[in-house]
Amino acid sequence: xxxxxxxxxxxxxxxxxxxxxxxxxxxxxxxxxxxxxxxxxxxxxxxxxxxxxxxxxxxxxxxxxxxxxxxxxxxxxxxxxxxxxxxxxxxxxxxxxxxxxxxxxxxxxxxxxxxxxxxxxxxxxxxxxxxxxxxxxxxxxxxxxxxxxxxxxxxxxxxxxxxxxxxxxxxxxxxxxxxxxxxxxxxxxxxxxxxxxxxxxxxxxxxxxxxxxxxxxxxxxxxxxxxxxxxxxxxxxxxxxxxxxxxxxxxxxxxxxxxxxxxxxxxxxxxxxxxxxxxxxxxxxxxxxxxxxxxxxxxxxxxxxxxxxxxxxxxxxxxxxxxxxxxxxxxxxxxxxx
Amino acid sequence: xxxxxxxxxxxxxxxxxxxxxxxxxxxxxxxxxxxxxxxxxxxxxxxxxxxxxxxxxxxxxxxxxxxxxxxxxxxxxxxxxxxxxxxxxxxxxxxxxxxxxxxxxxxxxxxxxxxxxxxxxxxxxxxxxxxxxxxxxxxxxxxxxxxxxxxxxxxxxxxxxxxxxxxxxxxxxxxxxxxxxxxxxxxxxxxxxxxxxxxxxxxxxxxxxxxxxxxxxxxxxxxxxxxxxxxxxxxxxxxxxxxxxxxxxxxxxxxxxxxxxxxxxxxxxxxxxxxxxxxxxxxxxxxxxxxxxxxxxxxxxxxxxxxxxxxxxxxxxxxxxxxxxxxxxxxxxxxxxx
Numbered sequence: 130x131x132x133x134x135x136x137x138x139x140x141x142x143x144x145x146x147x148x149x150x151x152x153x154x155x156x157x158x159x160x161x162x163x164x165x166x167x168x169x170x171x172x173x174x175x176x177x178x179x180x181x182x183x184x185x186x187x188x189x190x191x192x193x194x195x196x197x198x199x200x201x202x203x204x205x206x207x208x209x210x211x212x213x214x215x216x217x218x219x220x221x222x223x224x225x226x227x228x229x230x231x232x233x234x235x236x237x238x239x240x241x242x243x244x245x246x247x248x249x250x251x252x253x254x255x256x257x258x259x260x261x262x263x264x265x266x267x268x269x270x271x272x273x274x275x276x277x278x279x280x281x282x283x284x285x286x287x288x289x290x291x292x293x294x295x296x297x298x299x300x301x302x303x304x305x306x307x308x309x310x311x312x313x314x315x316x317x318x319x320x321x322x323x324x325x326x327x328x329x330x331x332x333x334x335x336x337x338x339x340x341x342x343x344x345x346x347x348x349x350x351x352x353x354x355x356x357x358x359x360x361x362x363x364x365x366x367x368x369x370x371x372x373x374x375x376x377x378x379x380x381x382x383x384x385x386x387x388x389x390x391x392x393x394x395x396x397x398x399x400x401x402x403x404x405x406x407x408x409x410x411x412x413x414x415x416x417x418x419x420x421x422x423x424x425x426x427x428x429x430x431x432x433x434x435x436x437x438x439x440x441x442x443x444x445x446x447x448x449x450x451x452x453x454x455x456x457x458x459x460x461x462x463x464x465x466x467x
Numbered sequence: 468x469x470x471x472x473x474x475x476x477x478x479x480x481x482x483x484x485x486x487x488x489x490x491x492x493x494x495x496x497x498x499x500x501x502x503x504x505x506x507x508x509x510x511x512x513x514x515x516x517x518x519x520x521x522x523x524x525x526x527x528x529x530x531x532x533x534x535x536x537x538x539x540x541x542x543x544x545x546x547x548x549x550x551x552x553x554x555x556x557x558x559x560x561x562x563x564x565x566x567x568x569x570x571x572x573x574x575x576x577x578x579x580x581x582x583x584x585x586x587x588x589x590x591x592x593x594x595x596x597x598x599x600x601x602x603x604x605x606x607x608x609x610x611x612x613x614x615x616x617x618x619x620x621x622x623x624x625x626x627x628x629x630x631x632x633x634x635x636x637x638x639x640x641x642x643x644x645x646x647x648x649x650x651x652x653x654x655x656x657x658x659x660x661x662x663x664x665x666x667x668x669x670x671x672x673x674x675x676x677x678x679x680x681x682x683x684x685x686x687x688x689x690x691x692x693x694x695x696x697x698x699x700x701x702x703x704x705x706x707x708x709x710x711x712x713x714x715x716x717x718x719x720x721x722x723x724x725x726x727x728x729x730x731x732x733x734x735x736x737x738x739x740x741x742x743x744x745x746x747x748x749x750x751x752x753x754x755x756x757x758x759x760x761x762x763x764x765x766x767x768x769x770x771x772x773x774x775x776x777x778x779x780x781x782x783x784x785x786x787x788x789x790x791x792x793x794x795x796x797x798x799x800x801x802x803x804x805x
């Protein structure tokens with residue numbers, strides 16, 4: 130290593146501060162660690178704080194944790210930080226909210242590997258985390274790792290019905306309803322829905338939202354308008370023929386990747402979006418949604434809010450219902466495809 | 468919170484272990500913390516370890532850090548975890564490598580905000596990190612935050628020429644050469660390069676690699692074949708006319724997003740990839756590269772390796788040259804567009 134300026138955390142000690150302030154080391158410790166019950170005069174406290182600032186003394190966070198018996202860590206266990214930007218946004222929201230309240234996030238990525246997950250949770254317990262956010266990169270039901278019961282836990286973007294653990298998830302039904310309402314508001318009556326073939330809360334929830342928006346608009350549900358597809362570009366492309374055969378004038382796609390594939394399929398047929406057929410996606414996926422031709426109107430998955438809300442629930446600032454997950458709204462993002 | 472099984476980190480104490488093993492608490496502490504210099508008989512050590520296992524005692528990692536004077540934390544400061552999967556892959560590689568050597572990663576996302584960055588580094592110093600990896604989501608030169616000089620630091624995906632700090636970055640020149648060589652190997656002689664308009668090591672390095680591959684192949688460099696574009700889908704689409712005018716039979720795109728836009732532009736002209744024109748990208752960007760039609764051949768940015776190598780350099784297991792950054796190879800990813 131070429132850096133060697135040395136002493137980690139600075140070389141100013143508590144003794145230096147005590148000397149500068151003309152007080153005992155114990156007094157400095159009490160002021161710095163903000164010990165409850167220690168009787169310290171206001172002027173003494175001020176003198177110590179001035180010496181701390183003047184000397185650039187950096188209190189040792191670990192010693193502080195030990196003296197107070199709880200840490201300022203919140204653990205975040207995530208299964209897929211590497212392959213989608215989704216986990217990144219959960220981390221982002223959780224970190225911003227944690228910092229706001231003086232907590233630091235310990236992040237562990239598990240790749241869905243149980244052994245790594247066990248190690249990650251053990252590591253967090255050893256560091257006396259205040260609690261753990263356990264998150265998945267797509268909304269699903271999980272089996273709760275046993276070790277999570279040793280600390281306070283909030284599930285983020287996942288849930289475990291029987292566990293009694295609080296959970297924060299996207300409102301898939303409202304999201305599906307919102308997407309469909311955007312197409313209805315543009316005058317469409319015959320609206321197809323390309324849904325994923327993978328059973329999940331997103332599959333059932335978005336379908337329920339689609340149906341409820343149609344019902345509200347007095348439009349009968351037509352099974353023929355629901356086209357199953359793998360939830361990727363390839364699935365959207367392959368659904369093109371079924372969409373054209375259905376006579377739909379607008380399509381709600383299960384996600385933005387499906388919409389990207391459908392764009393290619395429609396273009397191959399010489400159709401223009403939105404003039405010939407309107408398209409709305411779901412997810413508001415970075416790198417894709419804003420950069421398709423035309424830019425894709427969609428409904429956003431609120432990953433940042435999931436992370437931030439998870440922290441607030443963990444810290445007791447917001448509560449999750451005991452009957453089921455706390456639902457976070459999926460907002461409409463209007464661009465040029467509707 | 469609905470979890471209340473209670474005591475963080477388990478309720479077994481060092482005293483319980485001492486009682487079960489028939490030794491003093493000090494002896495347990497020495498064994499558990501693996502104190503150098505403490506003379507403990509092998510059978511005593513064994514008895515303590517058995518009691519630890521039998522009771523499920525969880526040593527307090529914070530106390531251990533204090534007793535040993537150094538922590539098992541490595542800090543990772545990153546500027547953009549949320550908006551690209553790139554930072555996620557750096558985190559992934561750094562975490563895997565850190566864990567392999569018994570270290571835990573403290574991750575802080577700064578959004579490029581200097582105040583947040585200052586707080587993040589201060590937090591890490593307070594937690595007595597072993598050192599810090601400072602990373603950016605795209606390869607560039609940085610000004611080193613002053614506080615980083617208080618601990619060992621390795622720059623990841625960035626560098627600071629005058630700082631003397633070790634740095635690990637992708638080998639842009641080799642990557643550009645590799646991309647061009649793939650097109651040459653497919654028989655192309657007139658190869659265009661859509662380069663970014665943003666000055667960066669990627670801009671100059673990939674161009675240098677492109678030129679050196681042409682030179683090796685005995686092909687004269689033709690300025691007219693280098694087309695400037697904004698490094699996104701929109702830039703690739705807008706470059707289509709210039710590419711067609713250049714008479715190129717193959718195109719090396721600055722990144723996969725540019726290639727995605729070029730795909731749309733070529734398709735609008737009724738051209739097929741790779742039959743009418745071959746395309747290679749750069750980055751191997753998740754969500755895009757493998758899912759274009761046809762799947763995009765590209766050169767991968769080695770984000771996982773950047774993170775892992777950064778940790779090895781920080782731990783002194785690998786060294787960066789003093790004369791400049793340690794270069795990590797960008798491998799070719801063959802799909803169907805060449």
